[in-house]
Amino acid sequence: MQSxxxxxxxxxxxxxxxxxxTYASDWTERSNLDLRPGVTEVSQDIQDLHTTVLWIVTVIxxxxxxxIVISMIRHRRSKNPxxxxxxxxxxxxxxxxxxxxxxLIAMAxxxxxxxxxxxxxxxxxxxxxxxxxxxxxxxxYLTYEDDNxxxxxxxxxxxxxxxxxxxxxxxxxxxxxxxxxxLVGKEAPEKDHNYQLEVDKKxxxxxxxxxxxxVTSDDVIHSFWVPDFGGKKDAIPGFVNxxxxxxxxxxxxxxxGQCAELCGKxxxxxxxxxxVVTQDEFKAWIAEEKEKAASxxxxxxxxxxxxxxEEGQQVYATACALCHGANGxxxxxxxxxxxxxxxxxxxxxxxxxxxxxxxxxxxSFKAQLTPRQIAAVVTYERNAFGNDTGDLIQPAxxxxxx
Amino acid sequence: xxxxxxxHDDHHDHHxxxxxxxxxxxxxxxxxxGTLYLWFSFAMFLVGGFMAMVIRAELLEPGMQFVDPEFxxxxxxxxxxVMVFGAVMPATVGLANWMIPLMIGAPDMALxxxxxxxxxILPFAFGILIFAVLMSAFGAGxxxxxxxxxxxxxxxxxxxxxxxxxxFILSVHMMGISSIMGAINVVVTVFNMRAPGMTLMKMPxxxxxxxxxxxxxxxxxxxxxxxxxxxxxxxxxxTSFFDAAGGGDPVLFQHVFWFFGxxxxxxxxxxxxxxxxxxxxxxxxxxxxxxxxxxxxTASIALLSFVVWAHxxxxxxxxxxxxxxxxxxxxxxxxxxxxxxxxxxxTMWRGSMTFELPMKWAIAFVVLFTCGGLSGLMLAMTPIDFxxxxxxxxxxxxxxxxxxxxxxxxxxxxYYWLPKWSGVMPSKLLGELHFWNSLISANLLFFPMHFVGxxxxxxxxxxxxxxxxxxxxxxxxxxxxxxxxxxxxxVVAVRCAMKKGEPAPAKPWEGAEGLEWEVPSPAxxxxxxxxxxxx
Numbered sequence: 001m002q003s004x005x006x007x008x009x010x011x012x013x014x015x016x017x018x019x020x021x022t023y024a025s026d027w028t029e030r031s032n033l034d035l036r037p038g039v040t041e042v043s044q045d046i047q048d049l050h051t052t053v054l055w056i057v058t059v060i061x062x063x064x065x066x067x068i069v070i071s072m073i074r075h076r077r078s079k080n081p082x083x084x085x086x087x088x089x090x091x092x093x094x095x096x097x098x099x100x101x102x103x104l105i106a107m108a109x110x111x112x113x114x115x116x117x118x119x120x121x122x123x124x125x126x127x128x129x130x131x132x133x134x135x136x137x138x139x140x141y142l143t144y145e146d147d148n149x150x151x152x153x154x155x156x157x158x159x160x161x162x163x164x165x166x167x168x169x170x171x172x173x174x175x176x177x178x179x180x181x182x183l184v185g186k187e188a189p190e191k192d193h194n195y196q197l198e199v200d201k202k203x204x205x206x207x208x209x210x211x212x213x214x215v216t217s218d219d220v221i222h223s224f225w226v227p228d229f230g231g232k233k234d235a236i237p238g239f240v241n242x243x244x245x246x247x248x249x250x251x252x253x254x255x256x257g258q259c260a261e262l263c264g265k266x267x268x269x270x271x272x273x274x275x276v277v278t279q280d281e282f283k284a285w286i287a288e289e290k291e292k293a294a295s296x297x298x299x300x301x302x303x304x305x306x307x308x309x310e311e312g313q314q315v316y317a318t319a320c321a322l323c324h325g326a327n328g329x330x331x332x333x334x335x336x337x338x339x340x341x342x343x344x345x346x347x348x349x350x351x352x353x354x355x356x357x358x359x360x361x362x363x364s365f366k367a368q369l370t371p372r373q374i375a376a377v378v379t380y381e382r383n384a385f386g387n388d389t390g391d392l393i394q395p396a397x398x399x400x401x402x
Numbered sequence: 403x404x405x406x407x408x409x410h411d412d413h414h415d416h417h418x419x420x421x422x423x424x425x426x427x428x429x430x431x432x433x434x435x436g437t438l439y440l441w442f443s444f445a446m447f448l449v450g451g452f453m454a455m456v457i458r459a460e461l462l463e464p465g466m467q468f469v470d471p472e473f474x475x476x477x478x479x480x481x482x483x484v485m486v487f488g489a490v491m492p493a494t495v496g497l498a499n500w501m502i503p504l505m506i507g508a509p510d511m512a513l514x515x516x517x518x519x520x521x522x523i524l525p526f527a528f529g530i531l532i533f534a535v536l537m538s539a540f541g542a543g544x545x546x547x548x549x550x551x552x553x554x555x556x557x558x559x560x561x562x563x564x565x566x567x568x569x570f571i572l573s574v575h576m577m578g579i580s581s582i583m584g585a586i587n588v589v590v591t592v593f594n595m596r597a598p599g600m601t602l603m604k605m606p607x608x609x610x611x612x613x614x615x616x617x618x619x620x621x622x623x624x625x626x627x628x629x630x631x632x633x634x635x636x637x638x639x640x641t642s643f644f645d646a647a648g649g650g651d652p653v654l655f656q657h658v659f660w661f662f663g664x665x666x667x668x669x670x671x672x673x674x675x676x677x678x679x680x681x682x683x684x685x686x687x688x689x690x691x692x693x694x695x696x697x698x699x700t701a702s703i704a705l706l707s708f709v710v711w712a713h714x715x716x717x718x719x720x721x722x723x724x725x726x727x728x729x730x731x732x733x734x735x736x737x738x739x740x741x742x743x744x745x746x747x748x749t750m751w752r753g754s755m756t757f758e759l760p761m762k763w764a765i766a767f768v769v770l771f772t773c774g775g776l777s778g779l780m781l782a783m784t785p786i787d788f789x790x791x792x793x794x795x796x797x798x799x800x801x802x803x804x805x806x807x808x809x810x811x812x813x814x815x816x817y818y819w820l821p822k823w824s825g826v827m828p829s830k831l832l833g834e835l836h837f838w839n840s841l842i843s844a845n846l847l848f849f850p851m852h853f854v855g856x857x858x859x860x861x862x863x864x865x866x867x868x869x870x871x872x873x874x875x876x877x878x879x880x881x882x883x884x885x886x887x888x889x890x891x892x893v894v895a896v897r898c899a900m901k902k903g904e905p906a907p908a909k910p911w912e913g914a915e916g917l918e919w920e921v922p923s924p925a926x927x928x929x930x931x932x933x934x935x936x937x
Binding site: 033034035036042043045046049050053054057060061064065067068071072075076077080081082083084085086087088089092093096097100101104107108111112114115116118119164165166167168169188191193194195196197219220221223225227230231232233234236237238239241242256257258259260261262263264265266267268269331332361 | 464465466467468470471472475549550551555557558561562645646647651652653686687688689690691692693694695717718719722725726729730733734736737740741743744745747748750751752753754755756757765768769772773776777779780783784785786788789791792793853856857858860862863864865866867868
């Protein structure tokens, strides 16, 4: 374990005492007691509305609890041995029906105004299609200003390595599967500052321009949420939902969010990281990405087994380890360590095929990984975790695979 | 309410009272069945609580320490199901079984054999569900218990659910059958078996709230049965109700589920309103303020509960007009709920209060339930809900209404009526320990959840970013403390069942009102063979 309970307790107490209410672009410097104000105009509106409502309910609460406390003190039997006998009062009962009703109307008006604003996705400069996958996001740039044919898309995976979160202190017996037995009780590496938030490739958007997100899903329901932008939308297979964000100029930086709808095992492991850059930087970035997309896959052969293994290890950690285990021990996916599938040559072709085309619960990775990455990871799976086939798969082998 | 005493009940006792295993297995006696329900629900409360402890152990610190994320999801799923259908609902049904005939002067429930059946379905329903968990925890290979959350949204549960989803569907059907039979029994009993002179507007509020609850159950449990049947046909018979690829609609699932699910929330809380409305007047020594408006408020809450379901799904992308409608309707529920709270406060006002155990739990209920209600009003505001939705803020809200609300009121009821059930007074010392430990730990457990929620921690997370670590530590400590505190109640209940303690008089609470206090303590096996006459 990373820290002792006492350590944690002391940190907790300190945090309880210091409550920042200030704006912070670094999510880890969040306010301890209040809703984050965020960076966009609507997220500020939401925060204002939240503050108003919080005050209203606090006053109502204090009023009710105050009356109860007064009653408990002054109207206890030792102080007030003869109870009153009243049991109704039409005036009072009408009063405390009507007054709350009026308060509700007063609250509904600004809420309606903000809701209408949130609903208006018209006149956006950039449209990005966001697709939820188990357990990663994919971003596809559809239109930017007058360019309706961008054709840039990529996947965004959790970048926190499994060693950081996989720290079992128990194994076997009650909770047997999925826990890497050889990790039990081992000291976990120090967790990064952006633990469980960092991704391998961030969504990049420009500041000062309205960005429209088209949110959908490939498998189950996910929910796309960046708290600092205000509001979340569910990603539902077969449906396209809309939402928008306009990050003002001068608020460039990285903003984090997480999937907010239960989507299965690795629900907690699919963060959203958005890099907001200036419009000039964005134009340069999108041009570069367009060029990369147009040039086709990189099919340069690996110089040797070591190079393929090194690249494969990284791909495995982000794309495969969540299901197949950090050490190829299996989990909801099949194990690789010492299995026929990953060690016998007659399965080699099938091994590549499952990655390219998918099978049953295993999704197709054709769209998510380049031929080079697939070749590297197949090589890795057949030569790591104690496997020793010596198979070296080249990018061209995968690219030719149907 | 003035009543004629139901005297000479005790001499019936030695005629018909069966003994041993037969007494419990084949029981048609409302008191025995009520006892069975109450013990069963307490056992389920401990089972569901143990699952909560697994969840909180895992969340004590960032990183995966004790369980696999898959098992974590199974724990959150089955914890929710067991607590809703196994702990809270059977507890209130148990109270209804015990108290409704006593309160309305009836000799038993109207349909006693159905009563027996509706209870005995439950252990089997939960046996099936828990069997799936045990298979997952100890089984060979790689089986999985239901892991899609207690709301089991499609397509996670239909297309991606484990094989045990079919066990889950069967189990939900059985729970539903049991609930409907229980509800029918209450309706028939209340309408047909009230003592002469007891008009509807003279009924104790607990009977009223249960009558309304029973109608809610009859209305919405078939909807739940429908939705799980649609799941079953989607899984095995090639239909596509919830599969967009086949022309269906995953959001339809949520509409149908929450059309059941929202009234379900009130099914769990309305009986609590009735309990508290019995206890506060008793210990304030003053009649309940606004009896009639309490009845109307309960009925309006029940009616409104049918038109607010979509507030659970504000983020699914409904049209603006629909979202606005559901926002306004949801906000409106706070009006009748407020009336109830104000009425309880007015009942205490200028009373002559004493603070015996039931009253302590009841006052804690009023205060903490109100906290949950106020955060509910915040959640009703759609634009802010976009930020709160599916975060720990929601978890905090519904645990305030369901744990410090429904469950606290059930404890209030238990301490209030235990003398009547067992014939002995519950231990004061243990009761005080139980109350104060529960009160403090429940707030340590649930209050910081508001803060992690506002900071942005989504619910159902097996692991979390570092900035949520501080509060999660305290929440877990509160969780273990609250869990351990409940063991004290086990001791209280067992001591009462073993008749250890001060013998209770027929009416142990000075200010208590109602027919149940006219019969001796413990209540004899048969009561009201001759109906009491209410003047």
